[in-house]
Amino acid sequence: MKNPIKKHTNDVILESSTTFITFIIFLFAVYLFFAGHYTPGGGFIGGLVTASALVLVLLAFDIKTLRQILPIDYKQMTAVGMLISVLTASGALLFNKPFFTHAHGYFNLPLFGKTSLHTAMLFDLGVYLVVVGVTMTIIQTIGESD
């Protein structure tokens, strides 16, 4: 695999394994996120696992590299995540139901077949973004002050 990123140290094994392990971890995070609907998992765990994939990149390379790959302001990510969660929960206000009341139902989707869709998933998406955002903000802040 061609690596366009300039290397600082000579951890060949760590760096080359990171380049593909990161994606496996990320896929696992996505799996955990959706599994959380009925089984162990969810936005919080998914977010943490995603953050761990990013931290692995951070360890193998450095902060600059991570910024180059994902030019995201993690503080904004936290804000967007919170906005999604709060707005999902307040959606109930439009129907004059108590705050946080969720809606769900079964739909026949192409490719997936009969699938349960639940607004709690949107709330969890917000949680996911907040967890990734907060974890990465903390780690970057600590890392930069060294």
Place this chain on the structure above:
Amino acid sequence: MINLPLLPLLIPLITGVILMLFPNRLRLQRSVSLVSTFLTIVATIYLVYSVRKDGILTVTLGSWPAPFGITLVSDMLSALLVLTTSLLVFFVIWYSMYYLSDLHQRFYYYIAVQFLLLGVNGAFTTGDIFNMFVFFEVFLISSYVLIVLGGKPAQLRESLKYLLINVISSALFVMTVAFLYGVIGSLSMADISQKITEINQPGILSVIAVLFLIVFGLKGAIFPLYFWLPGSYQVPPTPVLALFGALLTKVGVYGILRTYSLFFSHQQQFTHQLLGWLALATIVIGVIGALATRDVKQILIYNIIVAVGVILYGVSVMTRQSLEGAVFYLIHDMLIKAALFLLIGVMIGIAGSSRLKDMGGMIKDYPLLGWTYFIAALSLAGIPPLSGFIGKLLIVRGGFEAGDLVGPFVVLISSLLVLYSVMQIFIRGFWGTPKTYSGPKRHLTKQLLAPALALVAMTVLYGIGTEAVRPLISQAVDPLVDPTLYIQAVLRED
């Protein structure tokens, strides 16, 4: 609109989140904060009106049935406190726009204030004891941000102490809730109250009552747990101090008021007597502190402690009259403390120091500031017809009615000494030979005075309009005297 009790929480929450998207655009931050806080006030006024009309409003989140889901309960007490809080935050934001430097404001100031508002309003509204802990954490975390704002060495030192005290008391809070859950098996406050009545509060619950007293007492600064307050409150910038002094200790007081009327009302000869003695000791300590210092900030900070003592004495007597006095005085004290802190902020801005020896003769150049302060000081001490009077009158009468002679006298003598301590500021700061001042905010006096003046005007109206406010206070006290009203409102079948 069944979600009405939620609006004073939801508006600051959404505002705080939206403000996080553009932390560096100050003009937008200011205008969005002001507008949204104003909307919160409007929503809360409508809430008070609805509670007046329809009685206690409840909403159980997520449509779960009541003892299992988290209930938000707006009775008149919580609605009035939420209204007072939102009003204060509005005036403090207005004041901060001029008082704080751009650098201060850029460090998430308005965001932290919105989350503080969310936390305090939430703690006043929630009907679930664990949820109350969560809201305590929300406003505590915001207060950690606010207390270090500016990052001076003294602030870092004091915020470390503040953090440590609050982390310990939060841990104790969770443990206490866990004990209560272990005994009662419920977290819904209405359900807990009902079950404690059924088992007639055995000894273990009195122990838990004392633990709650320690938890809320640490936040509310009662004797002997007040030790962290004078140091920590000295360091943050004045608008932040106004928020802390007016709101944070009062949430602790509210916690005691709620738990001691709703949960632990069956063994009063132990729990309430203990509370009464501690409240009187708090008054004494606060008065001694306020008289001993020659620093305007410290004088007012010790007066916070005095007020906490007075209110809690009213709570400990537990008669209808003394509770009305306590609620009346609680709201009065929130308003007047914020107003006084904003006023001395102007004085400090003019003089460039908070020591009385660096001030003098201010009334010559700043007559409006002087007379506004004079009225506010009289109101704090409780001179009729200003708002401190009626609350203290009810507390004292309640005390005599319950056959206590010591308490009412302590409250009365403390009023006199409080008056003396705040008049010190007037005599030494406004009278005497005028000095030439070179404080950094001299030229902003007019802009800073406007919100402070508005707050003082509100307390004057609150005092003169007692006749109009009394029915609301009376309705606020109903569920405190008779917890079944609260229980029925939450656990009703529908």
